[in-house]
Amino acid sequence: MHHVASSHGWPLSAAEAMTPNLAEQLGRLPELLGQHVRVTGLALLVGLLLALPLGVVAARSRSVGAAALGAAGVVQTIPSLALLALMVPLLGQFGFWPALIALVLYSVLPILRNTVVGLRGVPGELIEAGRATGMTSGQLLRIVELPLALPVVLAGVRTATVWVVGAATLSTPVGQPSLGNLVFAGLQTRNWTAVLVGCGAAAGLAVTLDVMLAALERELGRRSRGRAALAAAGLVTLFVGGALLPLWSPGVSGGRSAPGAIRADQSAVARGPVVVGAKTFTEQYILAEAIELRLRGAGLEVKRADSLGSSVAFDALRTGQLDVYVEYTGTLWSNAMKRASAAPRWQVTAAVGAWLAETHGIRALGTLGFENAYAFAMRRDRAEQLGVRSIADLAPKASRLRLGSDYEFFSRPEWVAVREAYGLGFAGLVSFDSSLMYDAVARGEVDVITAFSSDGRIAALDLVVLDDPLPALPPYDAILLLGPRVANDEAVVKALGALVGGIPVDRMRRANLMVDRAADKRSPRDAALWLLESSPGR
Amino acid sequence: MIRFEAVSKRFSDRLVLGGLDLEVREGELLVLIGASGCGKTTTLRLVNRLIEPTSGRVLVQGRPASAVTAVELRRTIGMVFQRFALFPHLSVADNVGIVPRLLGWDAQRTRARVDELLALVALPAEEYRDRAPAMLSGGQQQRVGLARALAARPRIMLLDEPFGALDPASRDRLQAEYRKLHDALGLTTILVTHDMTEALLLADRIAVMVHGRIAQVGTPGEVFNSPASPVVAEHLDAPRRQLSRLAALGGRGNDP
Numbered sequence: 001m002h003h004v005a006s007s008h009g010w011p012l013s014a015a016e017a018m019t020p021n022l023a024e025q026l027g028r029l030p031e032l033l034g035q036h037v038r039v040t041g042l043a044l045l046v047g048l049l050l051a052l053p054l055g056v057v058a059a060r061s062r063s064v065g066a067a068a069l070g071a072a073g074v075v076q077t078i079p080s081l082a083l084l085a086l087m088v089p090l091l092g093q094f095g096f097w098p099a100l101i102a103l104v105l106y107s108v109l110p111i112l113r114n115t116v117v118g119l120r121g122v123p124g125e126l127i128e129a130g131r132a133t134g135m136t137s138g139q140l141l142r143i144v145e146l147p148l149a150l151p152v153v154l155a156g157v158r159t160a161t162v163w164v165v166g167a168a169t170l171s172t173p174v175g176q177p178s179l180g181n182l183v184f185a186g187l188q189t190r191n192w193t194a195v196l197v198g199c200g201a202a203a204g205l206a207v208t209l210d211v212m213l214a215a216l217e218r219e220l221g222r223r224s225r226g227r228a229a230l231a232a233a234g235l236v237t238l239f240v241g242g243a244l245l246p247l248w249s250p251g252v253s254g255g256r257s258a259p260g261a262i263r264a265d266q267s268a269v270a271r272g273p274v275v276v277g278a279k280t281f282t283e284q285y286i287l288a289e290a291i292e293l294r295l296r297g298a299g300l301e302v303k304r305a306d307s308l309g310s311s312v313a314f315d316a317l318r319t320g321q322l323d324v325y326v327e328y329t330g331t332l333w334s335n336a337m338k339r340a341s342a343a344p345r346w347q348v349t350a351a352v353g354a355w356l357a358e359t360h361g362i363r364a365l366g367t368l369g370f371e372n373a374y375a376f377a378m379r380r381d382r383a384e385q386l387g388v389r390s391i392a393d394l395a396p397k398a399s400r401l402r403l404g405s406d407y408e409f410f411s412r413p414e415w416v417a418v419r420e421a422y423g424l425g426f427a428g429l430v431s432f433d434s435s436l437m438y439d440a441v442a443r444g445e446v447d448v449i450t451a452f453s454s455d456g457r458i459a460a461l462d463l464v465v466l467d468d469p470l471p472a473l474p475p476y477d478a479i480l481l482l483g484p485r486v487a488n489d490e491a492v493v494k495a496l497g498a499l500v501g502g503i504p505v506d507r508m509r510r511a512n513l514m515v516d517r518a519a520d521k522r523s524p525r526d527a528a529l530w531l532l533e534s535s536p537g538r
Numbered sequence: 539m540i541r542f543e544a545v546s547k548r549f550s551d552r553l554v555l556g557g558l559d560l561e562v563r564e565g566e567l568l569v570l571i572g573a574s575g576c577g578k579t580t581t582l583r584l585v586n587r588l589i590e591p592t593s594g595r596v597l598v599q600g601r602p603a604s605a606v607t608a609v610e611l612r613r614t615i616g617m618v619f620q621r622f623a624l625f626p627h628l629s630v631a632d633n634v635g636i637v638p639r640l641l642g643w644d645a646q647r648t649r650a651r652v653d654e655l656l657a658l659v660a661l662p663a664e665e666y667r668d669r670a671p672a673m674l675s676g677g678q679q680q681r682v683g684l685a686r687a688l689a690a691r692p693r694i695m696l697l698d699e700p701f702g703a704l705d706p707a708s709r710d711r712l713q714a715e716y717r718k719l720h721d722a723l724g725l726t727t728i729l730v731t732h733d734m735t736e737a738l739l740l741a742d743r744i745a746v747m748v749h750g751r752i753a754q755v756g757t758p759g760e761v762f763n764s765p766a767s768p769v770v771a772e773h774l775d776a777p778r779r780q781l782s783r784l785a786a787l788g789g790r791g792n793d794p
Contacts, residue, residue, distance in 0.1 A: 129623035131588060132696075133637050133686070134613035143636070147627045 024523060025182060025197040030245045033201055035177040037242025039099055040168045040205075044161060046100070047107030052153070054108075055115025056141065065116055072109035080106060080167040084174045085309060094308070094316045099168070099176035106167050107160040114156025118149030154217040158210055165206040169198070173280065173309040175316060179205075184307040188435050189282045189515045189524065205242075212238065273303040274492060277316065277325035280307045281434055282515045282524065283372060283454060283508065287326045287478070289528035291496060295324075298495035310408060311335075317483045318360045324486065324496065328372055330476035332356070334413045341417070345371075345475040352479065363487035365480040366500030370454055370508045373476040374414060377451035377463040379441060390467035391422050394448065398426045404446035406434040414473055421472035435516070438463075454478075454505055456513025478503070507534060539564040539726045540585055540694065545594035546750075547580055554580050555750045557594070567720050567727040569737040571773065572747035578730045581747070582696050585728065586615045598694070613637060616687030620699040622679040624671035630656070630682050631667035637689040655685035658719070677708030684716070688723070695720070697729040701736065713740055734773045735780065738762060746770045 058065035075083070083105065087098030122145050130144040146153075172180035182198025185191070212235050219228035274295055278288035285306065292302045305322055314336065316322035329352045333339050337355055353364035376391050383389070386397055394401070403426045409415050410429055418424065430446055438457045441449045451458050451465065453476070458465060480499060486492045511531045514522040522530075540562040547555040554577045562568045570578045583589045584596050587608040596603040603611060624633050631652050632639075638648040653663040659681035671679055680700060687695060700716070701709040717740055720727050731737055737744050738758045745755045746766075754766035765771035 123623075125619060125621055125623040126625060128588065129617075129619060129625070132586060132612055132615075132617040134609050134611075134640055136609055139640060144625055148625075 021191065021193045021521065021523070022197070025186075025191075025194045028182065029197060029201060032177055032179050032181050032198075033205070034242055034245030036165075036168055036179045036202070036205065037239060037245065039096065039103065039171060039176055039178065040161075040164050041239035041243060043100055043103035043164050043168070044107050044157070046104045047160060047164075048111055048157065050104065051108045051111035051156075052115055055112045055153075056119065058112065059116045059119035068112060069109075069116065072112050075105045076109045081170045081173070084167075084170055085312070088174050088309075088312055088315065092319060093321055094175035094312050095305070095321065096176050098174050099171035099178075102174075103164050103168055103171070107164045110156040110159035110163065111153065112156075114152050114159075115149065118152030118156075119145055121152065122148045151217055151221050154213060154220065158213045158217070161209045161213060162206050165202060165209065169202050172307045174312055175305045175308055175321075177306075181306055184280055185285060185524075187433060188280055188307075189285060190435055190518065191515075191521065191523075208238070209235070273301040274486060275303045275305055275321065275323045277308050277313050277322040278304070278306045279310055279313050279325070281452075282512050283452070284326065285524035286511050286515065286527045286531065287368075289525045290499065290531055291324055291326075291480075293525075293528055293532060294495045294499060295492065298491055300491060300495065317362060317481060320483055320485050323483045324492070325481060326368065326478050327481050328476040329367070329479050330373065330414070330474035332479075333474045334417075338413070339474070340413060342471045342474045345477065348475050349477055349479065356481065361484040361487060363482040365482055365493065365496060368478040368480060368499060368503045368508075369501045370478055370503055370505035371476050372452050372454040372478055372508075374409065374450045374473055375453040375458070376448055376466040376468075377441065377458055378448050378466065379444070380462050380464050382444070382447060383464045383466075388466065389464075390469050391418065391424075391472070392467075392469055394466065395422050395424055398424050401426055401447040402428040402430060402445075403448045403450070404430045404432055404437045404440050405450040406437065407431050409450050418468075418472040421470050454508045454512060455516070456509040456511075457516060459509065460513055460517065478508075503531060507531060539566075539599060540728070541597040542581070542584070543595050543597065545581075545584060545591045545596060547577070547584070547589065548592045553750065555591075558750070558752060560745060560752055560755065562726060562728055563743075564726055565724055566742040567717070567725075567729060567740060569741035569744045570728055570730045570747060571732060571734060571737045571744060573732065576747040577750040578747050579698055582698055582728055582730050585694070585696055586612045586617060613641065613690055614692055614694070616689075616692040616695045618680070618683050618687050618695070618697045618700045620702045622671070622676070622683045622703070624679055624682055624686070626671055628671075629667065630661070630669050630671065630674070631663075633671065633682055634685045634689060636686060641690060651689060652685075655688055658688070659685045660715070661685070675708070676704050677712060680704060680708075680712060684719075688719075693724070693726060695725050695727045697727060699731055700729065702731070702733070716740070735777050738777060746773060 054068050058068045078086070080102070084099060084102040087102045088094050091098050091101070126144055126148070127140065130140045135143060168178050169180035169183055171178045172184050179198045179202045182194045182201075186194030186196075186198060212231055216228055216231035216235065219231055276288050276291050276295070278284040288304060288306065292304060295302050305316070308316065308322075310331070313322065313325055314327065314332075317325060329348050332352045332355075333343075333348050337352070339351075343351070349367055356362040356364050376394070378388060386393075388394055388397065405415075410431060426448075430440070432440055434452070437446070437449045438451070438455070438461055440446050441463065442461045448466075451463060453465065457463075480496060482489075482492065482496075508531075511527040514527045514530065515524055542558045542560040545555055545558040546553065558577075558581060560581070570581060572578045580589065584591055585598065585603065587603055590604075598611065598615075625636070628636070631649075634652045634655050635648045638651055643651070652667065656663040656666060661678060661681050666674075666678070671682065674682065680703075684700075697716075701713055704712065713736065719725070729740065741758055743755060743757055744761045746753045746761065746769075748767075748769050754761060754770050761770065762774060762777075765774055
């Protein structure tokens with residue numbers, strides 16, 4: 001069994017599963033497109049309102065111009081994902097506001113730059129003529145300078161629009177739903193239809209907006225006010241209509257929902273929706289679905305925050321913007337508690353639970369029954385050829401081997417611990433999207449990966465997990481966390497209590513594989529339903 | 539009407555005007571002539587305060603130019619530019635009606651005034667009011683420029699090489715027409731040029747500028763017949779040569 005997407009060719013292999021899958025992805029589109037248009041439109045509007053006056057001042061004063069353009073230029077050099085991520089700790093919250101502010105900052109430079117260039121490009125004799133007719137500087141700006149600079153300013157708005165529509169897909173990991181949800185979740189769950197729908201919609205949106213702005217620019221250039229007004233009206237309609245899309249879309253209100261979802265009993269809800277989070281990998285999507293199903297089953301209203309960055313999720317829970325998600329004890333032990341050494345499983349679980357309650361008022365409801373540990377894994381033939389059975393065996397051979405991992409492992413304390421403990425010096429370290437590293441090791445592009453022990457692809461690709469005899473890596477029990485707002489909410493505790501200890505590792509692996517495999521692919525919701533039905537004692 | 543009293547102007551380290559004294563009388567057309575960089579355009583711009591003097595003072599209608607705000611002052615003075623400087627995004631009518639618009643006239647009054655002005659500069663309103671400046675010839679554009687300057691019935695007109703960018707036929711026609719307008723409307727005009735022939739043709743008086751000072755002021759006859767200095771005489775070389783050449787040609791032209 002070979003799981004390489006490119007060798008299968010996604011359009012062919014997924015052909016039979018395409019229709020229901022495509023329908024599901026298209027069903028999510030109105031809500032996500034609407035969110036995307038809303039945050040993009042607002043960011044551009046605020047960006048325009050900031051950049052335009054700043055540009056006017058900057059065009060008239062060399063020093064202000066240099067400072068403003070310099071600052072905006074620096075913002076632009078920050079990768080958009082990093083800029084979005086930086087806003088979360090800066091604002092102390094996640095979701096709409098950090099996304100909006102990052103995108104506003106991103107939109108400022110092209111508009112500012114073009115405003116300055118446009119205004120400075122107005123011929124001096126026209127400014128002189130304006131002054132000679134007795135215009136005040138405000139009248140000169142309104143009647144002569146801005147109208148003449150307008151085509152250049154609009155070209156800047158077009159650039160900003162294309163940038164912001166693209167960058168907005170990256171607002172998903174900071175908790176603002178966007179078309180990026182389809183792309184991120186699709187990439188993680190190897191659902192190429194979702195990726196295509198997300199990319200296609202984002203590209204379509206960018207192209208549509210660009211074409212309309214180009215029309216506006218052209219008609220203003222021709223000084224035909226009627227048609228320019230028409231193009232402007234079209235743009236406004238698109239933004240307003242797009243922003244209202246989630247309301248119009250049938251069967252969707254507030255948070256996301258899908259056919260067959262259990263609807264919350266509105267009258268019974270006084271606490272507001274319980275916000276359920278998921279990080280950016282398959283297991284998290286499935287568990288979030290399972291949590292949502294349990295909560296809705298108990299008549300509670302649920303809001304989802306998917307594809308959150310790892311530290312974003314914990315910070316959001318800590319600050320009460322997220323109510324429930326599944327974390328892993330080793331992650332908290334190493335990263336939040338800064339513990340350098342490993343310890344027995346029960347000890348880590350107990351220490352993490354106590355620490356969460358004492359320092360953050362977070363309730364660890366309990367472990368789910370499986371571990372998702374960092375597991376050094378190799379292709380079986382390669383491991384046998386090298387005679388490697390444990391991480392310790394790797395040490396003498398590491399200088400000829402390449403290690404692949406997810407984005408964060410190499411900057412986590414666990415990597416430092418395991419590297420020091422075994423004296424590992426690899427020939428190369430490669431960071432992948434975690435969904436791609438399994439293929440990379442299967443194809444031999446890297447020799448070793450830090451697989452996730454609950455991932456079904458370890459067995460499916462016949463990978464060997466290397467022992468950690470010391471041990472250097474902590475245990476990673478999946479643990480259900482309740483934020484301060486719902487920590488003592490009886491209804492929530494009762495609804496989710498059944499999940500505690502209810503998911504053995506082989507079941508989690510099978511659920512993960514149902515979503516990750518190329519053939520007979522299932523949605524995270526299907527996998528969650530299967531997980532809940534098949535769990536013992538239910 | 540306009541008086542310069544010991545006016546000097548310095549741009550950073552360059553002295554453009556060094557103690558200029560000059561009076562422009564009510565109703566006269568004074569031509570300010572001189573080589574490039576002699577300060578004639580600077581002198582013109584001091585009148586409507588597009589620039590401010592470094593020292594000395596400029597009196598307009600008996601009052602210091604600085605007695606009112608620059609914006610108020612400019613609305614009472616018309617200005618015409620060499621390269622027309624029409625606003626390319628506005629129609630002919632909107633260009634001509636710009637000062638009425640600034641003064642807050644209502645649409646009907648502005649429209650009537652614009653039509654009147656276009657007739658004055660020989661551009662039929664029905665045909666030209668909605669055109670874009672780019673669709674007009676140079677001569678037509680300068681007519682619009684003239685109409686724009688005249689919109690609010692100014693008593694003073696400042697013309698900065700107004701015919702310099704026109705072809706000879708348009709130039710001759712417009713020169714003659716402006717002279718008539720000046721007289722008919724009772725304007726006081728300062729016209730800047732470097733063309734002595736134009737000066738001799740149009741001026742009531744000519745002021746010759748050399749290096750930021752007035753070298754001679756007088757009627758065309760006075761300047762032509764008795765130049766005050768060799769530099770002034772140099773300006774007359776071209777018209778003199780033209781005159782003798784024309785006389786020679788005229789002699790031959792009389793042959794049957």
